[in-house]
Amino acid sequence: MDKKNFETDAIRTQLERSQFQEHSTPLYVTSGFVFEDAEDMRASFTEEKSRNIYSRFSNPNITEFVEKVVKMESAEDGYAFATGMAAIFSTFAALLNSGDHIVSARSVFGSTHTLFTKYFPKWNIETSYFDINNPKEIESLIKPSTKILYAESPTNPGVDIIDLELLGNIAKKHNLLLIIDNCFATPYIQQPIKFGADLVVHSATKLMDGQGRVLGGIVVGKAELVREIYLFSRNTGPSLSPFNAWVLSKSLETLAVRVEKHCENALKVAEFLENHSKISNVKYPFLPSHPQYITAKKQMKLGGNIIAVEIKGGIEAGKKFLNAIKMCSLSANLGDTKTIVTHPASTTHSKLAVEDQLAVGITPGLVRISIGLESISDIIQDLDQALNV
Known part of the structure; x- marks a missing residue:
């Protein structure tokens, strides 16, 4: 189906109905899925077939939630996580190597700052901060080893605004990956990909759920980058639960x-x-x-x-x-x-x-x-x- 308006996509993007013809997507509380025969099982694990294998890899409820956010953010693909911080950590861990460098806005969530300053240095990953009030200093911080440009906008907790178009132009000029935390805005208010972001991260725990019920996180963006994040995550296990995905998908409708x-x-x-x-x-x-x-x-x-x-x-x-x-x-x-x-x-x-x-x-x-x-x-x-x- 062609892309519809935001509200319609949020409501009408859903799984195919089962034989029971349910109007609302059912909850698929299962850890695994069965196979027709040995060949079906082999082809599924080698990814010659695209199908659900194990809910740590994928699950129908998670797929529906991801597809909705992908449409909302005008992205190519996405992957969902147990929390917003799981999404942030896994995205960086999947895409960075020892010796790489991050340029980040100084105004980031406290746990993100802790990742950058306490844990990533253990793996020889360095971070330099730029002042959000002086974005012109970004280019002076870029090194040959710089791989990612990162920011939140609006920032937490000071609700400062960073010019996403400016960041997109800098990232393109220096061949950097631009990752934006869009949690405060939600895709209804702002779509960073339109300004040059390669990936967009959300804590779905916040406005996406909107009712203080469940934890969740998601990253969406370019398919080749999401593929790397998916491969990392299916082996490290920060997956979103089917129940939380079901709640979040229903929440997106409103x-x-x-x-x-x-x-x-x-x-x-x-x-x-x-x-x-x-x-x-x-x-x-x-x-x-x-x-x-x-x-x-x-x-x-x-x-x-x-x-x-x-x-x-x-x-x-x-x-x-x-x-x-x-x-x-x-x-x-x-x-x-x-x-x-x-x-x-x-x-x-x-x-x-x-x-x-x-x-x-x-x-x-x-x-x-x-x-x-x-x-x-x-x-x-x-x-x-x-x-x-």
Whole structure:
């Protein structure tokens, strides 16, 4: 079938119906699959036949989930993982060799930073960071051994925006692989492949699930690169479970309508907080005051659901605010139907040294708010009363 509009692809991309003619894709909870005879088994394992063998390799529910994200991101192929970090680690591990070099935006998720600085050096893989506010320095960091250019946009937790078109041009000029973490935006808001990305990574745990139920990750992009990631992963085992894939595939059917509401609520909250006497700074991609507002409007359909705020009074004022929250949740997750408030310096990015936190804009008083789907008046009321305690 020809490619349809985003919402239609999300809903109508599904497995062929079984003999029972089910309307909703069933759950295939099985570790393995049977073969017709010895020759069928041989041909399947040598990949002369394309079919399910073992759910660590592939499973119908996983296939459906991957096919949906591939269409959403305008990619060629994809592979799904147990978590977003499994997707990030496996992608780099499959594509890099000892002696290779990564150029990465400094503003990355805390666990990704730990991979780059603690674990990859064990295998003689080096990482150099560029300042997202000075992308012109990227080319000065590129070495003969550089293989990958990597970034998140919007970044976690500061919701900074990186010019994806600029990164795509640099990667092409220097023959680098461009990998973009698109978790905060989702493919509904932004498709990095259109700007030159070779691979796009997601933590499906976040907005793709959107209801705080399951863990998952996925990478999509060029087929030859995904093939290498698949071969690595079928031998190392970071596979997504069929149940989680089934949940995530169903969740994608409502991704567009959910993200629209998330973003509508987030913009209203950002506008409210920007004018609040207890707030010193608000960063939200679709606020005109955002430093990369023009870039955000160029490459994003909507501003996302994450707001970064600086509360006047520093860490003590931040703690007081968190302790006064009544309705919203204090959690390290994001992208949920429930509004979530997080203090990155003491949670998601606590493993970073203080100087590394400050280098990416994580001040002691920074609070990350993941705006949910509750009534906008209730969200604002809760945040307001907590600020005024």
